[in-house]
Amino acid sequence: MAADWTSIEALPSPRLETLFADDPDRLSKLSLDVAGLHFDWSKTHLTSEAIAAFEKLAKAQDLAGKREALFAGEIVNVTEGRAATHVAERGEGKAEDVGLARALHARMRALIDAIEAEALGPIRHVLHVGIGGSALGPHLLVDALGRDSGRYDVAIVSNVDGMALEEAFAKFDPAATLLVVASKTFTTTETLLNAESVLQWMSENGVEDVYGRVVALTAEPDKAIEWGVDETRVLPFADSVGGRYSLWSSIGFPAALALGWDCFEELLEGAAEMDRHFRLASLSENAPALAAFADLYYTQVRHAETRATFAYDERLRLLPSYLQQLEMESNGKGVTVDGTLLDRPSAAITWGGVGTDAQHAVFQLLHQGTHLVPVEFVAVIEAGDTLAEDHHRQLLLNAFAQGAALMKGRANDKDPARSYSGDRPSSTILLDDLDARTLGALIAFYEQRVFVNATLLGINPFDQFGVELGKEMAKAAGEGGQKFDVSTEDLIKRAFG
Ligand code: F6P
Numbered sequence: 268m269a270a271d272w273t274s275i276e277a278l279p280s281p282r283l284e285t286l287f288a289d290d291p292d293r294l295s296k297l298s299l300d301v302a303g304l305h306f307d308w309s310k311t312h313l314t315s316e317a318i319a320a321f322e323k324l325a326k327a328q329d330l331a332g333k334r335e336a337l338f339a340g341e342i343v344n345v346t347e348g349r350a351a352t353h354v355a356e357r358g359e360g361k362a363e364d365v366g367l368a369r370a371l372h373a374r375m376r377a378l379i380d381a382i383e384a385e386a387l388g389p390i391r392h393v394l395h396v397g398i399g400g401s402a403l404g405p406h407l408l409v410d411a412l413g414r415d416s417g418r419y420d421v422a423i424v425s426n427v428d429g430m431a432l433e434e435a436f437a438k439f440d441p442a443a444t445l446l447v448v449a450s451k452t453f454t455t456t457e458t459l460l461n462a463e464s465v466l467q468w469m470s471e472n473g474v475e476d477v478y479g480r481v482v483a484l485t486a487e488p489d490k491a492i493e494w495g496v497d498e499t500r501v502l503p504f505a506d507s508v509g510g511r512y513s514l515w516s517s518i519g520f521p522a523a524l525a526l527g528w529d530c531f532e533e534l535l536e537g538a539a540e541m542d543r544h545f546r547l548a549s550l551s552e553n554a555p556a557l558a559a560f561a562d563l564y565y566t567q568v569r570h571a572e573t574r575a576t577f578a579y580d581e582r583l584r585l586l587p588s589y590l591q592q593l594e595m596e597s598n599g600k601g602v603t604v605d606g607t608l609l610d611r612p613s614a615a616i617t618w619g620g621v622g623t624d625a626q627h628a629v630f631q632l633l634h635q636g637t638h639l640v641p642v643e644f645v646a647v648i649e650a651g652d653t654l655a656e657d658h659h660r661q662l663l664l665n666a667f668a669q670g671a672a673l674m675k676g677r678a679n680d681k682d683p684a685r686s687y688s689g690d691r692p693s694s695t696i697l698l699d700d701l702d703a704r705t706l707g708a709l710i711a712f713y714e715q716r717v718f719v720n721a722t723l724l725g726i727n728p729f730d731q732f733g734v735e736l737g738k739e740m741a742k743a744a745g746e747g748g749q750k751f752d753v754s755t756e757d758l759i760k761r762a763f764g
Contacts, residue, residue, distance in 0.1 A: 302540040302708035321560040344729035352507040356515035357535040392439040396461040397449030398425040404514025408522035427457035441472035453490035537707025559719035576619035579646040579666035587619030597728035642693040649700040
């Protein structure tokens with residue numbers, strides 16, 4: 268039976284400033300502190316009435332039951348007939364799943380210890396090839412936390428465009444490079460081609476036992492062994508860990524290697540703290556739930572088609588692209604879990620950028636364009652740089668001022684071009700500091716928010732059949748012998764004759 272959205276659709280929509288004027292406690296009601304993260308939704312149109320309506324919908328959609336099913340390791344990915352055990356990777360799932368995750372983490376740690384002890388030779392460079400969930404997560408971690416670790420230089424190469432690999436080749440010494448092949452399925456053509464080219468580069472540059480320098484991260488260990496990786500350097504993870512939820516598993520290997528094992532464990536602990544909050548807090552005080560309620564209010568009631576995240580911190584510059592996969596591959600669906608067509612918009616298109624740069628590029632549309640775009644600011648109180656305090660102060664003040672300006676606007680009756688309508692929603696996530704623990708909590712928050720969105724929409728966030736057709740057609744084009752439409756045939760002819 269389709270969910271009843273009538274009371275949500277009937278919610279009044281006063282201006283944000285009116286909401287603040289009418290309720291002196293608005294800020295305290297719509298802000299929360301969890302795991303070193305401060306959340307502020309007071310500049311969204313969420314109200315106690317809206318939250319109550321969403322709680323009703325959550326009940327009708329059995330959010331509590333589905334959340335328990337997720338943590339209990341039940342089959343929540345119904346179209347693929349499996350559980351989604353990323354929570355077990357951080358110690359919060361079913362005992363059996365947690366036990367398996369711990370055993371596989373121990374294997375990963377042992378290999379890291381061996382590499383540190385130079386058992387594979389003097390490794391200084393780590394060339395990680397993988398794509399989508401097998402690249403975006405580790406890339407975000409290494410970029411956010413590993414800049415000055417000084418342990419290993421890491422390059423994460425995903426694109427099959429050879430220029431991406433050549434950039435890494437130019438920086439790295441083949442004799443001191445470890446190749447890390449990350450692929451859940453170990454069938455992804457881009458990753459396997461990139462891996463073969465790295466082996467060739469090593470071999471052409473005098474490395475004798477190239478396979479002796481390869482580590483594989485995969486849920487298909489047999490395929491990795493068949494491809495040539497020694498069994499002792501295959502780090503498996505459970506098939507029930509989805510690709511875009513896999514940075515907690517062996518897919519996080521380059522981050523654990525570059526940042527150190529303690530740091531990786533802190534990441535898992537931060538995520539576990541957010542998981543416990545998600546599992547135990549009532550919905551009106553539950554960060555992933557409140558964020559999802561705001562998301563759904565804007566997509567379903569106010570018909571917002573997009574949502575933008577701006578990281579006001581260079582260390583988080585990869586967060587928007589990480590979130591694009593997490594949110595769009597999870598919730599970009601047109602079918603409900605029971606196989607009927609979704610009768611309403613699915614997830615918003617996720618986009619964003621880095622502040623303050625984005626202010627001078629895309630914020631014009633946010634302030635005066637005709638689209639409604641809920642904005643999320645993510646910033647860190649403790650500075651990452653060591654320059655004079657002015658830099659970080661300006662950075663944060665800019666983030667806060669943008670949210671204030673979006674809400675307040677400024678009327679100019681004489682000159683409409685200089686008028687700002689205001690009443691444009693934003694939320695803010697402020698981290699005390701950016702370390703492994705807070706980053707783990709932040710990423711887990713986003714994962715659980717995706718889960719709440721999916722559950723309230725009645726869709727499965729854990730499959731991704733939408734990417735299959737394009738993959739199949741690219742393969743068919745490569746193999747030849749298949750006739751495409753005239754336009755595609757013409758493009759192939761122009762490129763290859
Ligand atoms: O793009 C689709 C996808 O299946 C993603 O879900 C996944 O993260 C990515 O490809 C890479 O897949 P694999 O890890 O199997 O190489």
